[in-house]
Amino acid sequence: MTAAPPRATIADVAREAGVSKATVSRFFNHRETLLTPDIATRVEKAVAALDYSPSRMARALKRGGTRLIGLVVADVTNPYSVAMLRGAEKACQEAGYLLMLFNLGNDSERECEAMDALSSYQVEGYILNTLGRDARTAARANQLGKPIVLVDRKHRGMHADFVSLDNATAIQQAAGHLVAQGYRELLYVTEPIRAVSSRIEREAAFREFVRDAARHDKTGQPVAGSVLETPDGDGEAQLSTLTDALRDFCARTAGRPAAVLSNNAVTTLRLVAAMARVEGRWGETLGLVGIDETDWSPYVGPGISTIAQPTDDLGRLAATCLIERLRGLALPPRQILLHGQLIPRGSSRAVGATKKPVKPINKRSGTR
Amino acid sequence: MTAAPPRATIADVAREAGVSKATVSRFFNHRETLLTPDIATRVEKAVAALDYSPSRMARALKRGGTRLIGLVVADVTNPYSVAMLRGAEKACQEAGYLLMLFNLGNDSERECEAMDALSSYQVEGYILNTLGRDARTAARANQLGKPIVLVDRKHRGMHADFVSLDNATAIQQAAGHLVAQGYRELLYVTEPIRAVSSRIEREAAFREFVRDAARHDKTGQPVAGSVLETPDGDGEAQLSTLTDALRDFCARTAGRPAAVLSNNAVTTLRLVAAMARVEGRWGETLGLVGIDETDWSPYVGPGISTIAQPTDDLGRLAATCLIERLRGLALPPRQILLHGQLIPRGSSRAVGATKKPVKPINKRSGTR
DNA sequence: TTGTACGCGTTATCAT
DNA sequence: ATGATAACGCGTACAA
Numbered sequence: 001m002t003a004a005p006p007r008a009t010i011a012d013v014a015r016e017a018g019v020s021k022a023t024v025s026r027f028f029n030h031r032e033t034l035l036t037p038d039i040a041t042r043v044e045k046a047v048a049a050l051d052y053s054p055s056r057m058a059r060a061l062k063r064g065g066t067r068l069i070g071l072v073v074a075d076v077t078n079p080y081s082v083a084m085l086r087g088a089e090k091a092c093q094e095a096g097y098l099l100m101l102f103n104l105g106n107d108s109e110r111e112c113e114a115m116d117a118l119s120s121y122q123v124e125g126y127i128l129n130t131l132g133r134d135a136r137t138a139a140r141a142n143q144l145g146k147p148i149v150l151v152d153r154k155h156r157g158m159h160a161d162f163v164s165l166d167n168a169t170a171i172q173q174a175a176g177h178l179v180a181q182g183y184r185e186l187l188y189v190t191e192p193i194r195a196v197s198s199r200i201e202r203e204a205a206f207r208e209f210v211r212d213a214a215r216h217d218k219t220g221q222p223v224a225g226s227v228l229e230t231p232d233g234d235g236e237a238q239l240s241t242l243t244d245a246l247r248d249f250c251a252r253t254a255g256r257p258a259a260v261l262s263n264n265a266v267t268t269l270r271l272v273a274a275m276a277r278v279e280g281r282w283g284e285t286l287g288l289v290g291i292d293e294t295d296w297s298p299y300v301g302p303g304i305s306t307i308a309q310p311t312d313d314l315g316r317l318a319a320t321c322l323i324e325r326l327r328g329l330a331l332p333p334r335q336i337l338l339h340g341q342l343i344p345r346g347s348s349r350a351v352g353a354t355k356k357p358v359k360p361i362n363k364r365s366g367t368r
Numbered sequence: 369m370t371a372a373p374p375r376a377t378i379a380d381v382a383r384e385a386g387v388s389k390a391t392v393s394r395f396f397n398h399r400e401t402l403l404t405p406d407i408a409t410r411v412e413k414a415v416a417a418l419d420y421s422p423s424r425m426a427r428a429l430k431r432g433g434t435r436l437i438g439l440v441v442a443d444v445t446n447p448y449s450v451a452m453l454r455g456a457e458k459a460c461q462e463a464g465y466l467l468m469l470f471n472l473g474n475d476s477e478r479e480c481e482a483m484d485a486l487s488s489y490q491v492e493g494y495i496l497n498t499l500g501r502d503a504r505t506a507a508r509a510n511q512l513g514k515p516i517v518l519v520d521r522k523h524r525g526m527h528a529d530f531v532s533l534d535n536a537t538a539i540q541q542a543a544g545h546l547v548a549q550g551y552r553e554l555l556y557v558t559e560p561i562r563a564v565s566s567r568i569e570r571e572a573a574f575r576e577f578v579r580d581a582a583r584h585d586k587t588g589q590p591v592a593g594s595v596l597e598t599p600d601g602d603g604e605a606q607l608s609t610l611t612d613a614l615r616d617f618c619a620r621t622a623g624r625p626a627a628v629l630s631n632n633a634v635t636t637l638r639l640v641a642a643m644a645r646v647e648g649r650w651g652e653t654l655g656l657v658g659i660d661e662t663d664w665s666p667y668v669g670p671g672i673s674t675i676a677q678p679t680d681d682l683g684r685l686a687a688t689c690l691i692e693r694l695r696g697l698a699l700p701p702r703q704i705l706l707h708g709q710l711i712p713r714g715s716s717r718a719v720g721a722t723k724k725p726v727k728p729i730n731k732r733s734g735t736r
Numbered sequence: 737t738t739g740t741a742c743g744c745g746t747t748a749t750c751a752t
Numbered sequence: 753a754t755g756a757t758a759a760c761g762c763g764t765a766c767a768a
Contacts, residue, residue: 022763054761058763082445269663425745
């Protein structure tokens, strides 16, 4: 086996073609405008012969601009992250950018580490889908002076574009659907809220919904709501706590149609696991609608009703936003919110509920 | 808003500390061995003051070695890919490498494109989880002269390490389990096999299992098996074809306990969708065991029996293998196969079946 | 239109 | 132990 032949350099091509390095460089950067067809083909042949392609490293060093975008993601295991990653990666590729991936594994301590690692490769900008607790990160980020797009989670003190689901509307869709289906006792289950902006917004929207529903009630069947944060961890302890909470909720609301609204896909899955231990069934014992559509939503129990996020669009938009900035767009930070889409299934088909048509919207809200 | 301050360079630090660039460089690369404590602290201060960190680009240009690894993945949407991505990314980070991600979106045409894009950034090696149809890729890859690790799918003609599930054993585990549970009619459902090595191996293993079972049968209840390739596409047409096939299989095997063995998680989900249209239930009408464990396996129907792949280990091993090569390990291509683990659930609990204990092994097989 | 020469930020070699 | 300098591969003034 022969040793690896070193990569051909611009000098090799120049020699092979009998021209200068500058000419070869021009062949790649200004081919049409300032090159003789004769010479161009000579270079072309040499390039093909040596299988040469310019080193992005060297190019970036000279010209600036690595065409690299850093993507920091809180947890690659989260289906939401992957789905939006997919959209972002696609948009980047189309614009000639490549993605450098850094996964936090839900460890917020490593936010700074991630930014630094990415920064040392001169990424031109960042797409951040992170935890948001760490104040140092914001300082670090602003200091970097590179454009940033935040996805799903705002970071306090960070001066950046923001792309996300319209959380308030999504919660209204979900809760409104449940009420329309006849449920009157609502339980909002969320992961520990901490300082995660999307969790804060969703919980706030839920509380507001309940307040409004109570205020405007004329049916004499007022809507009641409460909130449950799932305990930390991932194991048996958490599951049994959740199971107890579900049992408790059932008991507490006996006689009134009750339903659960789930924070996201991770929570929904935990709820499903807990329900498997309760002597009950989604849609009969308890209603359920969860934020985040997944592969399995249609097939678990009677089908889980969801609010589907336009994950692909979110990722695409995040990338697009960033690339616009890289091209020089100088606007104050934008906020782009996309609507989710309610997908009603068996888990929210209350007994004797009135049927309501689905409203399949997904338009972009205004930017500000 | 002030313009972005340009990144501090080694020269800036040198000036600030009143030393030469060489000294600053030494501070980062050979600090302990050849630097006066006095000078070292001066440099340290300057570095902190300017928030300097060396440019990996420039370093790579001079020294070679970008500490970058290219990861080409056939489809980020596939849970298997993501799971192994997670393991790989973690191992890379721990070894000081970063991952550049390229997603093929199941478009094998772009294999070469991916390699080239990654190569232009001077990635030091590749982890490939790709389609394997494209012969050009192998040539391209070998030409690059950089180490490569193949995950899950061999590439004909490609000279590289290979990390994968032990497909033959996995199929034996799955099929053996089904037979032990009393099923006698087996249907192996797979995505279009084409030239994908893992699909070929699994199908071959299935056929072999059936042959052996027939040969050694002494019960008078011989095992029969057949194979079904799912049609291409993703839509309604595919689903109804699959549904018909399932119905047909049920009819054909009426009276004998029948079960389906699924190629991977994607196929399993399609089977689940199809079964939802058939007047039947997994584990009662038909048995089912699928390769790939997923989040939802325990909660769909009576629970889907699976062969769980050690995805995290696979990813980690792939990265580790590659990094060993980068550090100079010169061995002939290795083949590392990991065992899966059977997770029996309701979908394979045949009526009156004998209970068998789970064998929770996951040891590495020999390398060759 | 093409070639020459310099600099991007870093590390390695050679002096000191 | 530290400093000056060349070189890595490339793009771009500037000169021809």
